[in-house]
Amino acid sequence: MSSISTPPDKNRWKHLMDIEFPQADSGGVSLIIGQDFPHLLVPHEVRSGRDGEPYAVRTLLGWTLNGPIGEDGKIENDAICNFIYSLPVAESHLDQQVERFWKLDNSQDIDESDTMSLNDKRVVEMWKRSVVICDGHYQLDIPFKLDPPELPCNISMAEKRLKSLARRLSRDSSLHDRYTYEMEQMLSKGYAERVENSQIEGTPGKIWYIPHHNVFNPKKPDKCRIVFDCAAEYEGTSLNKRVLQGPDLTNKLVGVLLKFRENKVAVCGDIQEMFHQVRVSPQHRDALRFLWWPQGDLTTRPAVYRMNVHLFGGVWSPSCANFALQLTANDHEKDFSPEVIQTVLKNFYVDDCLKSVSCDDDAIALVEEVTRILLKGGFQIKKWLSNSKRVVESIPSADRGKKVMSLELEEGLPSESVLGLVWHMDKDSLGIQVRPKEKDYTRRGLLSVMSSVYDPLGFVGPYILQAKKIFQDECRLRKGWDENLEEGNIIKWKKWLSQVGKLNEFRLERCYIPRDFGQITSCRLHNFCDASAEAYGSVSYLRVTDDTGRVHCSFLMAKSRLAPIKPLTIPRLELLAAVMAVKVNKQVAKELIFNLEEPVYWTDSMIVLQYIKNEDKRLQTFVANRVSVINDGSLPRQWRYVNTKLNPADDASRGLSAADVVSSRRWLQGPDFLWGDESQFPLPPSSYPDLLQHDREVKGVVKSHAIFVANEDKLDELFNRYSCWFKLRKGIAWLLLFRRWIASRSLRDSHSFGAKTHLEVSDLEAGEVAVVRYLQNRYFKDEIKALVSNGRVSKQSKICKLDPFLDKGIIRVGGRLCEAPITDSSKHPMVLPRDHHIIKLIVRYVHEVEAKHSGREYVLAVLREKYWIPQVRPLINKVLSSCITSMRVRCDTGTQKMACLPTDRVTPGDPAFTNVGIDCFGPFLVKRGRGREKRYGCLFTCLAIRAIHIEKLHSLDTDSFINALSRFAARRGLPKKIRCDNGTNFIGGERELREAVQQWNDSHKIREYMLRQRIVWEFNPPTASHMGGVWERQIRSVRKILKCVLHQQLLDDERLDTVLCEAEAIVNGRPLTLVSGDPQDWNAITPNSLLLLRPTENLPGKYCKADQFRRHWRHAQYLADRFWKRWVHEYLPTLQLRQKWQHEKRNFQEGDVVLLKDESTTRGTWPLGRVSRIHKGKYGLVRSVDVKTRKGVLKRPISKLCLLESELGISNNL
Template structure:
């Protein structure tokens, strides 16, 4: 395809229409194109042949819906050796569809195997559903029935070759017996778009509990005043296994219609055609007209000729009777929770101006933090916090009994201990007691990042300079295991299992009866002492006893096989 596109770019100045057909009307190695008149089609045909022959491409298997387009084509280059005169029964297969040449329409061929005595399985059902090839979506009302049956079969968790249930077997046989009727369907190839006054594209979408679909029609207003409506394409999908409400499925069908409409307009080159979208769901219309942020994430994301009124003048089309039922529409409204603090209007300015310095503001923040810690301690240590004031001992079962806690001037519970005489600051000598919980996790997170994701002991000892978290070391280790950065940095490579030792390594024997040999070097040596002695390269031969691990060394002048054999025989 890249070669064809490059050829189109190179020759578009000389053959503009042929190059457009090469770029837009080729599907792999097949080209389907045409013209509004016989003369235009003949010119396009000859231009295509010329352009493609420049790069060595020869067009073959020609087929057309008019005899004159094949007169200049050799019989050997026609599809299935078609005769010069097109028979009323002549047809070809193109892109998986049957094209009737004389009537210029598409139709389908359904081939089914005999099923007498056959027991259907999931494998067979899937195979037969896949045979219903429908690239244009003209058979979607039929094919979606087969898809729904496949979904029902999937929910039964049967194996590929296990017989299906009797109920589903009966449904499938009835559905299968009706498939040959599809051969009676014909779809005109020509959309009557050449000599028109107005072209409109209308899309319809709908949904049920089992599936949802979208279909697109083209509405052509001829110059003689007549109106033609014709099916272009459609698409369907089965409803997801997770149960969804009908309004949600209606919204899925609307989204499917938007995607299908965009693809259709681009494929036909209808850049100036205004599309019309139709749905009978008032809830979907309400959702689409409201801001996306208002809704939950899910929301923020008649067949051949259409209805009879589509052929009428636009004044006779259905008028939208838009009535908003808030009770139903608001089912998908994003719920928001809010916490409000009321401040009198005259106090708003005083709130920021009541501090004369940053130091006083910092004191206010410290007092807020103190109040928060006091509240958490009152909830976690309710049974212990009142005893220090009454000089009563803590219960023997208390988790704080070994910490000798006391209340400071701010009524904060702190650790007692025996280092009051040290030179450390007050927070280090008497850290604030904190229970395990969200507040403790916030403290651990702060110091964990402050210590640059250091080891648990370092983070824990740093926390102890101000806070004493109950079972703090365990809490710090748990936080470290959940930290993504630490997990990546502390990852250990997997260790491969060592192979089983050979027989020679595990059974006793005489020294050097079984050996392993290796070489070391090269090294530089002198063969004799004195002046003028030349140096040469040599290698150390290492003999390792497999049984005792004893080592014997020899000196080799080179790495040749001859030298190696000498050492083997010597030893």
């Protein structure tokens, strides 16, 4: 709605003057009429005028005015209307979320693999190549999937989001102040910068504007964190979609917590603003632009800013920050102790460091060294905490945690949250903090409360298991998310909620080893597992013995899983518990630093023990797979039997109340027998009953005698002998005639017909119908039965949409074209299956004979005049790609990945024209007396600095070329290598030059010199002009200059020499790199910078000694050195990209049938040939081949060849 009418508006139209419109109130909206009351909006009367005039509609709510009401039809009184609508919450998303929750809950993959995907490896390699140190911080690229990323211009979306933010900030002044403060902090710290007006346009495709919003942490309500919404979409894409996430380099949370409990003195710290300590490469910063008001003034026009650091909200940022953190440790490995390096690599979870050491001195040194090594990577670690007052006091107060900044000696240590757990530093114990909120008694409320209990190590797992059981019971009922729980479950849930506050009393010693414990002599993991009908679980303990024989047991980790909703037998659940125990043991053993002995596994299931110790019986797949996992992670001798009453894992499978979890000695410290001598451990039964003899999980031995009957379809065997549809129809037609002839002889009537000697059209049609009927009876049996019985096919049939019907036993398409003026066969084509040899014959026949080798769509159109084949396009494509006739017309020439530049193009330091390329151009007409003669240009290109030298050729014979080469060598020096096209003049020139060198060898004085400075000739394959692009481009530039200068003028030799020299000077004066618009930058380097050895700008610095430039060679050497340095840093990187041919293609192989491209003739006359020899390059890619034709063997580049058929008989379009 763009305008709201007022009463005076109606007076301009006669048909509206007598209507009383209600007065529109300019105040706020008091009632919204939704579309769910359509009876209020039904028109009872419509008053309309002429075209273009507004009209009035009367409803139950009164008169409404519609249409343009401004002067001359223009809109006035602009207004904003919000269209508000509501939809029911889609429960499918929540159902999927819960389904994932239960799958995760039943997952056995506790120890996840650290292997990287190909994209992860690609990101790591990119960061390793591009990482640099900038102002003491690591600088890393954004890992775009494509570089450049080709981002659309989304500033309009960012502006809309900013307007929404402005409305929020204008309503909440406190939020506005905090938001502005955080923005100013980012700018003052250099995390972001304002984009200058001259840079706002930037490079299209590399700019993205990110909307931003605030996030509040419930535990820190006063702190406003600005998060950038990198997932915001525009035109179906977002920044996060264009970027690779990178590998998960974060340490496992469980592993960090397990290590935290290893030693007596513990410390923890926090890296300040971790993501913001990693810089973004300058070329990617425009992809992190955002809009904001200068100084937060909402009345001003928003300015454009961009982030200089990686930000919160970027999908790649966690991986990037962790990569920089690990790089900090690896780069300074030699400067710090292994303990410090391992702390940085293994004891950080994102930005939190948790570490334990054996004594206070080690902790003090560790805090100091970790702080120092992180500073070298640009990271600052603060908020240090410790369970030792001495350690805390050694840390500067500014670097301590907030609660211990002003710690006094007589004060006790406070409690603090570490990775979700509560660390009571004074007692050095761990606890759980629970603050449940009031929620409705629904599935949604239950799930919210249950998931709020954070317990990564399973301390209170038996208590949480009870809530999981209630939730699973509700899931079985398939009720809505916001429907009330069943009465019985409400009672259970209320009981569970009444106990949840008890969890705040939970305490567990942080350190596995008591402070007064002696020297450890034995250290072993004991893993218990058990299962019930409702759940299964495992719990692990660390049992240590000191040199005095004292024993101590500590709780390590527990896991509980609900039994799947689909019931499983108890033995299978016990087996799942055993698998869990093995995997938990593997994870714990991997993280702990103790010298562990062989682990012990305890189970109260005799059947599981027999599964594990079984050696001769074959088990069912489910059991066999899990026994295999158990045997891979443990040994049968490590498994022992324990009575259920002594098994603490019984609590993990059945559950405990909150009070029992907090106080249960068996659960928190292990069974009593673990604290005694090993000789008192439960003994296995003296003899195992053979429980596997009649177990259904054991496969029985079945003896059987099998008789195999081969039933080959003779008709299919007959059809496969044919390679042409026409010949197949003829063959079937003759068979039908033969059958009729046999039948007529057997009847012995006087009307039997004689043998035919030729076929008629009707015979071919009869053969065709017979083949179609055979195919339909084989592939559409059910459809034929359905059509015969009730006249229609089932909805599950693949041809249901065709509305098929039977016509003389043939299924035809019913369709909607019954009244179309086309033939009956086109209205109702015969239905055929797709996957049969006959269908391929039909498509090939239509393509070659009826469609005359036309394209896919035309072939399809001709096919459907008679046949309807579902999903036939892929088959048509396959037939077309194997048709040699079509390929001769349509196939493309070969390509291959662009080769790396040769050494002579990327090696600095050699004199100009050490390695050259040669080509000729022309002719030019010159006056000679009264006549006219042709002259040519010979261009020499320096392959390194792209300088050129032009010599005039009086003719294209060998002598003229040798003279030009001699003049070039006299002026520029003798080249070491010459590259050129395979022209006859250059081949002859090489022969004459070899003869001259042979003659010069007769002279003893120059023999050694010529051999040392011998010219190396390299010829490109014939017709491979693209391989000489480095000099072909130079000739194009020269021709363009000459065209502008000569204007078809007739010159003499002298003036032509002058023009060629001027063209040479212009080309040698062109810049090799981009010309900067900044007057403070260096001038761009040119080939003349090295050829003339003159400074094109003032020399830097001041020179006090007058004799520094007395000798010219010093000056020249300085200029040459400066040129090559700039050549390496400025010009050489511009050659890095492959402008085309970026991917490797199939190599041509010996035996391939090819078509030789010839621009001078039409495609139909191009000759055929077969590859007789291939020429591989340095990296194994074929770029030229020898082709055997009727006229002999020719060497050609692959760009002049069209592959028709490979050696293996497979056509391939390179």
